[in-house]
Amino acid sequence: MNIRLNIAGTQSFVDRAMLNELSEKAVIANRALCEGTGKGSDFLGWLTLPSTLDKTELLKLNEVGQRLRANSDVVVAIGIGGSYLGARAVKEALSPFFKRSYNADAPCPELIFAGHHLDGDYLCEMLEHFDGKRVSCIVVSKSGTTTEPAVAFRIVKRYIESHSGDDAKHRIVAVTDAERGALRSMAAREGFDTFAIPDNVGGRFSLFTPAGLLPLAVAGLNVEELLRGAADVEKLSTPDAAFEQNICAQYAAARNALYKSGKKIEILANYNPRLHFVAEWWKQLFGESEGKENKGIFPAGVDFTSDLHSLGQYIQEGERTLFETVLSVDKQRRTLEIPADDKDLDSLNYLAGKRIDEVNRQAAEGTLLAHIDGGVPNIRVEIPELNEYCIGQLVYFFEKSCGISGYLLDVNPFDQPGVEAYKRNMFALLGKPGFEAEGAKLKNRLAAL
């Protein structure tokens, strides 16, 4: 039950010789990545997380997760960027639409995300929503001083402390740097349970650390299965793996060949709305890894068939500078047949007895051909079903592909120098000590705009 990659839909759009050259380079890049000889090699800890995660750590993670499930009505997961999107993506991909968990036998608290923006109304309304509920929180931050999560944590911590008294410290769990930083110090002082994010794992590659795994354990998901899926893709893409066996190298080569052929936008499409946040996570993974030095593919996401009635027109006939990577799911959890209707006023009887997921599949295949005919190259990622094992594969597949792809683009895929620019300005405008002089200059510029 492996995810599958199909790049046949790119063939008529890329030069064969260029693709061959990139294929060879992708094999070399994969080796450089595995052996730590490429750019940013001090941030490669994520490569072996699936196969090396400590059993004791995993046991503790499941225990703490279980405790929060049992003693909480609401668990707030506080984090931003990589400390938010990975957990959110997997949680949404594997949770029911209209209830909290598919597992009716175990208690499942409501999982609320916070600290991922600065909307004051959101935090106010969240505090009101807490009313009468047993609240716990997981705060994920390497430093503990990133503004958005730090603000949310200050507010949630205060709430928990004022409502739970001595029990508060059993309701707050910190996922942070192993030794340094504000959150590590605070946790030691206050006696919170803690988990470490390894030094050599960057935020957007941290899903298989407790940053991603702890909120998922609280949501009742099987983190061992997630890791097992990831480990199986880790095994596929060893340093010596041939191009033909390494779907990560194939995806990286294909998308770079398209980029060099003038396809500047990649649209990650799904036909299952549960995968919406997988695209959000993927946009960070690729956008933040590759969008630098005035280059990189612009990552966008669409939810089909919904967006066939929105961006579909652009994709079919707009500027011919985009390509699609389509996630499709072989098997849904449930089967629902379209019923027959005597009167057939809606003319749907030709579908009577067909399952809705079959109709969805034909929509996907029809769209694939329509878009290729319209000049949109197509890459397919086929997922056997939406479960922990397959999603673990998918996440590691994209992570590994992203590392290889960044090397093909000749950037350091593991830094994010541009993220500091807005923070510096924000600190200056907010009068943070040390930034005062800069603040006055910025205010003058704003007044002139």
Add this chain to the structure above:
Amino acid sequence: MNIRLNIAGTQSFVDRAMLNELSEKAVIANRALCEGTGKGSDFLGWLTLPSTLDKTELLKLNEVGQRLRANSDVVVAIGIGGSYLGARAVKEALSPFFKRSYNADAPCPELIFAGHHLDGDYLCEMLEHFDGKRVSCIVVSKSGTTTEPAVAFRIVKRYIESHSGDDAKHRIVAVTDAERGALRSMAAREGFDTFAIPDNVGGRFSLFTPAGLLPLAVAGLNVEELLRGAADVEKLSTPDAAFEQNICAQYAAARNALYKSGKKIEILANYNPRLHFVAEWWKQLFGESEGKENKGIFPAGVDFTSDLHSLGQYIQEGERTLFETVLSVDKQRRTLEIPADDKDLDSLNYLAGKRIDEVNRQAAEGTLLAHIDGGVPNIRVEIPELNEYCIGQLVYFFEKSCGISGYLLDVNPFDQPGVEAYKRNMFALLGKPGFEAEGAKLKNRLAAL
């Protein structure tokens, strides 16, 4: 209390003479639009909807909305594309995060959207979720035969009929063509209440018809205020309006000047996650209106500050082919101050006593300058607050801008020829009568991919 546009952040990126020329053309395009002398002029009914909506129709709309609010626990709004996104966008922009309505005095059923995709699990789980609840539905479809909403409607209608007996017809409301089509016939035969979508209003411009207004009335929103806001922008952009007074012409001219200067992607950014679906609606409005004849700006959306920790890196330092249009909200509903903390372990005490929305504003202003410095032109749309009146202004502002912008691009902004391509293939693959020969050909092509 008007929305405001500021295009000062584009000045250093566009040639002054080109902008002047486009400004003059925008005034002419605005006139052509108002007078019906441009492309697609048989689809201009939306222009005057805010000022001309029939009072009797509005009364009936509020009555039916009130009935559904009173007799339902769940109301399913069925539709796709323009029959979904407008209602969804306004509903999310004006609803609380953790409860159904800000109005504690009136009953508010749960509003569920369906028929906007083909995920079978979603429909299965929705049916289970109905259990024990009083269910009603609003089905929005001009023809009644669009696959996604027709499938969902067949299933929901069956559920309601089998659970409500003779009461079913009071629980189903159809918004459809005034005279023709499958849904109109069915409604007449079964005695459903109906509302009409005028012939000369296309889906993505239909928010101010019952297609958008009825679900919003059910959600407890004040549709009169929404229309009043829209009507006030309608008045601003009369045929004779000067460029300086017409924010719609200004936005259209600025974005086309940027497009001609090589900025091929427009990112609509918000700092309030409630506006997420306004960007989804906007992506359809502009993408479907302009993405044709191998041209058009590619529309993308981001939720800040969240996505400053995701796409932020790309925006700051990736390919310099994008610009931003930023929605900001002057005033939040609630004020929440960041509390002081004696220990200040998170180093946030410099923010103590500041409101979170002030911090959000400084993040926005800091980002504005950082992105301009990074080579990203900036357009600002400032919204006094998130209420019906201001959102009505915003929606009409974007609609009118879009019509003008399409004329500047020299396309017909009111058709969507590319949306048919996937549908034809899907019908063929599904064996719809009349498409059999085509189906066999497509299956052969798929087998070869």
